[in-house]
Amino acid sequence: MAFVAQIGESVTNGLAYLGSLATLGVRASYYTFIGPFRGKPLRMQRAISQAMDVGVRALPILSLITFFIGLILALQSAYELRKFGAVDLVATAVAISMTRELGPLITAIVVIGRSGSAFAAEIGTMKVTEEIDALETMAISPVHFLVTPKFLAMIIMLPCLTIWANTMGILGGSLFGVLQADFTIKRYVLASIDSLFLRDITTGLIKSVMFGITITAVGCFEGLSTGAGAEQVGRSTTRAVVVSIFLVVVVDLVFTALFFFISGG
Amino acid sequence: MSGDGENLTQSDVMLSLRDLHVSYGDREILHGINFDVMRGETLVILGGSGSGKSTLLRTLVGLEKPSSGQIWIKGQNIAAISPAEMDEIRKRIGMSFQGGALFGSMTVGENVALPLREHTKLEESTIEIMLRLKLEQVGLAGFEYYMPSQLSGGMKKRAAVARALAMDPEILFFDEPSAGLDPIIAAGIDQLILELKRAFRMTIIVVTHELASAFLIADRMVLIDKGKVVAIGTTEEMKKSTQPRVRQFLDRIAEPEVARELDYLQMLTEERRPSGRV
Numbered sequence: 300m301a302f303v304a305q306i307g308e309s310v311t312n313g314l315a316y317l318g319s320l321a322t323l324g325v326r327a328s329y330y331t332f333i334g335p336f337r338g339k340p341l342r343m344q345r346a347i348s349q350a351m352d353v354g355v356r357a358l359p360i361l362s363l364i365t366f367f368i369g370l371i372l373a374l375q376s377a378y379e380l381r382k383f384g385a386v387d388l389v390a391t392a393v394a395i396s397m398t399r400e401l402g403p404l405i406t407a408i409v410v411i412g413r414s415g416s417a418f419a420a421e422i423g424t425m426k427v428t429e430e431i432d433a434l435e436t437m438a439i440s441p442v443h444f445l446v447t448p449k450f451l452a453m454i455i456m457l458p459c460l461t462i463w464a465n466t467m468g469i470l471g472g473s474l475f476g477v478l479q480a481d482f483t484i485k486r487y488v489l490a491s492i493d494s495l496f497l498r499d500i501t502t503g504l505i506k507s508v509m510f511g512i513t514i515t516a517v518g519c520f521e522g523l524s525t526g527a528g529a530e531q532v533g534r535s536t537t538r539a540v541v542v543s544i545f546l547v548v549v550v551d552l553v554f555t556a557l558f559f560f561i562s563g564g
Numbered sequence: 565m566s567g568d569g570e571n572l573t574q575s576d577v578m579l580s581l582r583d584l585h586v587s588y589g590d591r592e593i594l595h596g597i598n599f600d601v602m603r604g605e606t607l608v609i610l611g612g613s614g615s616g617k618s619t620l621l622r623t624l625v626g627l628e629k630p631s632s633g634q635i636w637i638k639g640q641n642i643a644a645i646s647p648a649e650m651d652e653i654r655k656r657i658g659m660s661f662q663g664g665a666l667f668g669s670m671t672v673g674e675n676v677a678l679p680l681r682e683h684t685k686l687e688e689s690t691i692e693i694m695l696r697l698k699l700e701q702v703g704l705a706g707f708e709y710y711m712p713s714q715l716s717g718g719m720k721k722r723a724a725v726a727r728a729l730a731m732d733p734e735i736l737f738f739d740e741p742s743a744g745l746d747p748i749i750a751a752g753i754d755q756l757i758l759e760l761k762r763a764f765r766m767t768i769i770v771v772t773h774e775l776a777s778a779f780l781i782a783d784r785m786v787l788i789d790k791g792k793v794v795a796i797g798t799t800e801e802m803k804k805s806t807q808p809r810v811r812q813f814l815d816r817i818a819e820p821e822v823a824r825e826l827d828y829l830q831m832l833t834e835e836r837r838p839s840g841r842v
Binding site: 425428429430432433435436437438439 | 622625626627650651652654655657658659661662663665666667668678679682683727
């Protein structure tokens with residue numbers, strides 16, 4: 300019976316956690332979209348510098364990773380396709396996999412590792428040094444001051460990064476195509492583009508925005524609920540990364556299923 | 565310059581606590597606190613570790629919510645007002661935290677100017693002048709472009725005071741202003757507080773356990789022990805008090821540390837996560 304009680308407790312804790320995340324997400328959204336019209340202007344300076352950190356500085360590592368992923372996808376697809384003499388379809392396979400799924404997901408994971416952890420660590424350290432308390436006593440909302448710039452930066456940068464990731468993935472696949480499947484780069488890229496429907500790209504981008512919201516909410520929430528002491532900051536950062544990865548996959552599932560059924564599946 | 569020669573001609577009550585109870589979860593920390601703070605006086609809240617004095621200070625600035633009781637500041641009970649109204653009150657008070665709590669990603673000048681940039685529509689040039697003025701007042705003239713990490717402990721405290729003074733508060737709160745400072749620097753902070761008293765006749769509330777500082781700066785002192793007010797009075801009255809708890813504190817008489825078994829067991833078996841206050 301104790302086991303059942305444990306499951307029950309885990310479920311209710313989990314739901315409470317999601318509730319807290321949702322609250323934070325709603326408040327951040329308020330300050331992002333509604334606040335500016337109610338006399339609470341956005342801090343564009345801070346949002347832009349966050350966007351630089353989240354987006355521009357992630358490009359090198361993201362490019363490498365997604366290039367290799369594209370190449371791996373091409374290899375794995377070709378492995379099966381050649382049994383049917385259909386290696387020509389490798390461009391299609393890579394393009395669709397990247398834009399619909401792996402582009403958004405891998406981008407999200409890179410961003411979690413770089414920025415999700417950074418958000419938790421930065422805000423967690425501020426919590427431990429009473430800087431969050433200081434903001435509150437100065438009548439400055441920590442959500443408005445700290446979370447909103449990050450939120451704005453993430454929902455703009457994640458789709459941008461995803462587009463870049465998709466491109467690099469297709470290029471990675473093209474390396475295989477050129478070396479092993481008698482493609483030229485031009486023909487490969489054209490084949491990739493031909494095989495894509497607009498909805499392949501847009502569903503991926505919608506998912507990437509949702510991932511961005513999730514990563515920001517988890518990273519900032521973990522930071523804000525850090526306990527006392529440096530060790531707790533480490534815990535918050537670790538939790539932020541692990542929970543973000545998990546929730547991103549859950550969100551991925553939800554939206555993938557949604558898009559499947561919407562398109563008459 | 566002792567604190568109790570001031571002739572308090574204004575009898576306005578700035579802050580008033582009525583039967584204040586504060587709990588963390590199930591544990592009640594403050595059991596019915598009652599006292600008033602007069603305009604222009606410096607009140608020192610004394611107490612040992614675990615007495616509840618930090619909780620008291622946090623509750624006074626709205627960082628903790630009381631479980632019952634009232635806190636009247638300028639005619640409003642802050643225990644029962646909306647966040648927007650609380651924000652308005654917060655613009656009239658300033659708090660200097662124990663470690664300074666300066667924002668590490670901004671310069672000292674940006675730290676001090678933050679409340680001004682957030683809450684006023686002053687021109688940048690005016691804000692520049694004001695922040696230099698505040699830094700001057702705390703003896704940090706010329707340090708506006710330094711980062712907090714480049715400051716010593718005493719300088720960080722001064723910068724924190726400058727930030728707390730940015731909006732010309734009516735009540736200034738200090739959390740352990742001398743903590744972690746060597747005696748000479750701590751004396752400098754005491755002098756700063758005395759100077760603020762003299763120049764602005766500000767109402768100042770200080771939480772500390774440093775007796776020497778307390779006697780120097782206080783008009784009145786209140787001793788908190790185990791969540792209750794044990795004694796309250798002017799510095800002279802406290803010095804002459806015959807209450808055993810007061811004498812024990814003031815004369816620095818050691819007491820054996822007894823951890824209650826229940827608390828210790830709770831510590832071992834419970835894993836408490838602090839709530840994510842957002």
